[in-house]
Amino acid sequence: MAAAGAEFEVNAKALALLWEPRATPSRGPRPTLSLEAIARAGIEIADIGGLAAVTMQRVAAALDVTKMALYRYVPGKVELVALMVDMGVGEAPDLDAVPGGWRQRLHEWALRMFDRFWRHPWALEATVGTRAIGPNELGWLEQGVAALAGTGLGGAEMLDVAATLLGHVRGVAQQGTAMASGTPERAMVTTLAGLLRGREGRYPAVVAALDAAAEQGAQDKALDFGIARILDGVELLIAGVPDRTRPPARRVRRGTPRT
Amino acid sequence: MAAAGAEFEVNAKALALLWEPRATPSRGPRPTLSLEAIARAGIEIADIGGLAAVTMQRVAAALDVTKMALYRYVPGKVELVALMVDMGVGEAPDLDAVPGGWRQRLHEWALRMFDRFWRHPWALEATVGTRAIGPNELGWLEQGVAALAGTGLGGAEMLDVAATLLGHVRGVAQQGTAMASGTPERAMVTTLAGLLRGREGRYPAVVAALDAAAEQGAQDKALDFGIARILDGVELLIAGVPDRTRPPARRVRRGTPRT
DNA sequence: CGTGTCTAGAGTACACTGTATCCATAAGAC
DNA sequence: GTCTTATGGATACAGTGTACTCTAGACACG
Numbered sequence A, B: 001m002a003a004a005g006a007e008f009e010v011n012a013k014a015l016a017l018l019w020e021p022r023a024t025p026s027r028g029p030r031p032t033l034s035l036e037a038i039a040r041a042g043i044e045i046a047d048i049g050g051l052a053a054v055t056m057q058r059v060a061a062a063l064d065v066t067k068m069a070l071y072r073y074v075p076g077k078v079e080l081v082a083l084m085v086d087m088g089v090g091e092a093p094d095l096d097a098v099p100g101g102w103r104q105r106l107h108e109w110a111l112r113m114f115d116r117f118w119r120h121p122w123a124l125e126a127t128v129g130t131r132a133i134g135p136n137e138l139g140w141l142e143q144g145v146a147a148l149a150g151t152g153l154g155g156a157e158m159l160d161v162a163a164t165l166l167g168h169v170r171g172v173a174q175q176g177t178a179m180a181s182g183t184p185e186r187a188m189v190t191t192l193a194g195l196l197r198g199r200e201g202r203y204p205a206v207v208a209a210l211d212a213a214a215e216q217g218a219q220d221k222a223l224d225f226g227i228a229r230i231l232d233g234v235e236l237l238i239a240g241v242p243d244r245t246r247p248p249a250r251r252v253r254r255g256t257p258r259t
Numbered sequence C: 001c002g003t004g005t006c007t008a009g010a011g012t013a014c015a016c017t018g019t020a021t022c023c024a025t026a027a028g029a030c
Numbered sequence D: 001g002t003c004t005t006a007t008g009g010a011t012a013c014a015g016t017g018t019a020c021t022c023t024a025g026a027c028a029c030g
Helices: A002-010 A012-019 A035-049 A056-062 A067-072 A077-089 A102-119 A122-126 A135-147 A155-177 A184-196 A204-215 A222-239 B002-010 B012-019 B035-049 B056-063 B067-072 B077-089 B102-119 B122-126 B135-147 B155-177 B184-196 B204-215 B222-239
Strands: none
Touching: A012 A077, A035 A056, A035 A077, A056 A067, A056 A077, A077 A102, A077 A122, A077 A135, A102 A122, A102 A135, A102 A155, A102 A222, A122 A155, A135 A155, A135 B184, A135 B204, A155 A184, A155 A222, A155 B155, A155 B184, A155 B204, A155 B222, A184 A204, A184 A222, A184 B135, A184 B155, A204 B135, A204 B155, A222 B155, A222 B222, B012 B077, B035 B056, B035 B077, B056 B067, B056 B077, B077 B102, B077 B122, B077 B135, B102 B122, B102 B135, B102 B155, B102 B222, B122 B155, B135 B155, B155 B184, B155 B222, B184 B204, B184 B222
């Protein structure tokens, strides 16, 4: 717990920046910048050149100030990136308007999240490791969990479902954006094909899978595929069908789930 | 495709380092270092201080040389990190010895992969974005796909199953290692609880989920939960049960799957 | 209105980072 | 023994994030 406390300490500045309103000074020169403008400049640079391209110098240049001026607004680069992430993911969608039940809503939730990462691939890098989470990001989790309300799942299970879908979305986005080609599927095939050339004997299963995929025309959609598998599994759980690794008595269902 | 070619160009040095044997010189001073020693030094530094702690200077100091000496062995830092990743994930497990069928094997595959990331959390950061993939990493994919051989899944589907599981494993590992506390579940609860303090009205679903999880004693295991959901969904697919978003005629099964 | 206080932005400095390049020496080929 | 090659160190440099100081702008207050 001491270690956890230390971690919290490290992120205090980012948390304050993300969650607390910025004090407006009553004296002194009028600020020419704003947190929003700074974060937006950072996002634009990252969208073009990736996260590594975001330097205080470049952000400042984009805003026609010297880099040290940025420190009047953000305590450091880490905090700037945290701000960019929260602005990049944007506000969570309102899933109430999605027709259907929990499944359709979760599917839509996942698709839209994928869209965020697809638009801002740098956010994948920026959201690894110890970091502060902002209001928008937490809003996405809120909508995901809310979509599962009334399904009969326990609190921890709902969080886990959201996390599993998020992991999948990230994985596919990661794969797709790692190569500047059209789709995640194309990206994987291209990457693997290149790697396997001349080494087919070492990786027979992957080679066979790639060959088979090529024959089938590779129309498979990795994102939808994975979402469907996950949601199928979740649906079984909600319906009270025991998964195959546990004895049937493990789960007791109360009432009929709404779909 | 031109863009894809450019990407391949960028990674050529890393690919050569990962995949091609190192030429042994016939003249000149004997090398005091090796690729393995350098990568190991990098891994040890990263294990303690994260990926950012890995600098050429620190790696060199750990090996009692100056940093420029490293460039005799690796073309640059990016390539060093690629080497570290491949060594960090290590050789893929032999799943043939795992009793049971495809499901048990995949489950074991996922657990072991999680273990790799848990031991080397920096690898999560190091495996985002454009990068070169090494023999060990490809070996893990090979084992995952091989576990699905004979299930009747198509080539692309097998790759997608592996990718979905990998995404989930990464997500849970990411969440758990982002805070230096015991488990991924504890990490999520702690993080969210802190964020929600005083903001409960804004995120009612998450608050309710956390409260419910606390009541249930939070014994849920996020990793196993997600793996089970995914594998349940895959099992339905293999068994030829249509998922609920598609018409029943979509899939035609040939023969009985082996489990 | 004048004075005092506070704050924004620029300028300067510095430790650190990755990498290009040159030099001296060690080790093997011939 | 001479020549060639390769290792490691030394030096330099552009770039990075951030600490700190100074100047001038803007507001509070009497």
